[in-house]
Amino acid sequence: MTxxxxxxxxxxxxxxxxxxIHWVDHEIDRFTPGLEDxxxxxxxxxxxxxxxxxxxxxxxxxxAQMWTTENGVCICTMSRYPQSSIYEVWLMAGDFDELMTKxxxxxxxxxxxxxxxxxxxxxxxxxxxxxxSRGFKQGHSTTCLDLRENNGTTIQ
Numbered sequence: 672m673t674x675x676x677x678x679x680x681x682x683x684x685x686x687x688x689x690x691x692i693h694w695v696d697h698e699i700d701r702f703t704p705g706l707e708d709x710x711x712x713x714x715x716x717x718x719x720x721x722x723x724x725x726x727x728x729x730x731x732x733x734x735a736q737m738w739t740t741e742n743g744v745c746i747c748t749m750s751r752y753p754q755s756s757i758y759e760v761w762l763m764a765g766d767f768d769e770l771m772t773k774x775x776x777x778x779x780x781x782x783x784x785x786x787x788x789x790x791x792x793x794x795x796x797x798x799x800x801x802x803x804s805r806g807f808k809q810g811h812s813t814t815c816l817d818l819r820e821n822n823g824t825t826i827q
Contacts, residue, residue, distance in 0.1 A: 691731070692731055695727055695730045695731050695737065696727060698737060698739050698744060699723055699726055699727050699730070699737070699744075700723075701744075702739070702743075702744040702764050702765060703723055704764075705744065705764025705765050706723065706726065706744065706746070706762055706764050707723070708764065709762040709763060709764050709794070710762065712794070712795060715817035715819070718817070718819070726746060726762075729746075729748075730746065734748070735747060735748045735761070736748075736781070738770070738774045738777075738778060740765070740766065740769045740770055740773045740774070741769070742765045742766040742769050743763070743764065743765030743766040743767070743769050743770040744762075744763070744764050744765055744770075745760050745761075745762065745763040745764075745770055745774065745778075746760075746761050746762040746763075747759060747760050747761055747778065747782075748761050749782075749785055749787060751786075755787075755788040755789060756785070756786050756787045756788060756789075757787060757788070757789045757790070757791055758778075758781075758782030758785065758787035758789070758790045758791070759790070759791040759792070759793060760778065760790065760791065760792040760793065760794075761793055762793075763792075763794055763798075767798065767801065771801075771805065775805065778790075790807075791810065792807065
């Protein structure tokens with residue numbers, strides 16, 4: 672036997688994992704300003720659900736999927752319920768049209784293969800009209816109340 676020794680499957684998998692983690696770090700760092708804006712969208716001042724480190728961890732641990740283009744990123748999650756599963760395009764930043772042109776069909780197919788029966792897109796109100804032409808229907812709206820403030824409001 673001559674030449675370079677072959678790596679074991681475990682070693683190959685470890686190398687691929689290191690490359691994946693590096694890619695996730697790089698891409699989230701590249702889109703941090705846009706992702707921070709997306710996380711802030713619709714949230715009261717100063718309140719966030721996730722940090723950039725949280726996003727990296729979620730993608731690395733396959734709790735979320737990240738799809739990137741040269742000028743855009745979207746982060747998606749799967750929610751499984753007793754009667755159906757929903758694939759949510761949770762965060763988007765950058766060039767909307769580029770993301771939709773490059774990834775829309777692939778993300779749909781991925782969601783179907785993972786067992787999703789519905790896809791949600793969470794985002795700015797202006798996206799709705801752009802998504803309607805791609806087969807989406809208007810869903811529910813979300814309204815929030817900042818519970819950190821004691822403004823005397825009570826539910827009766």
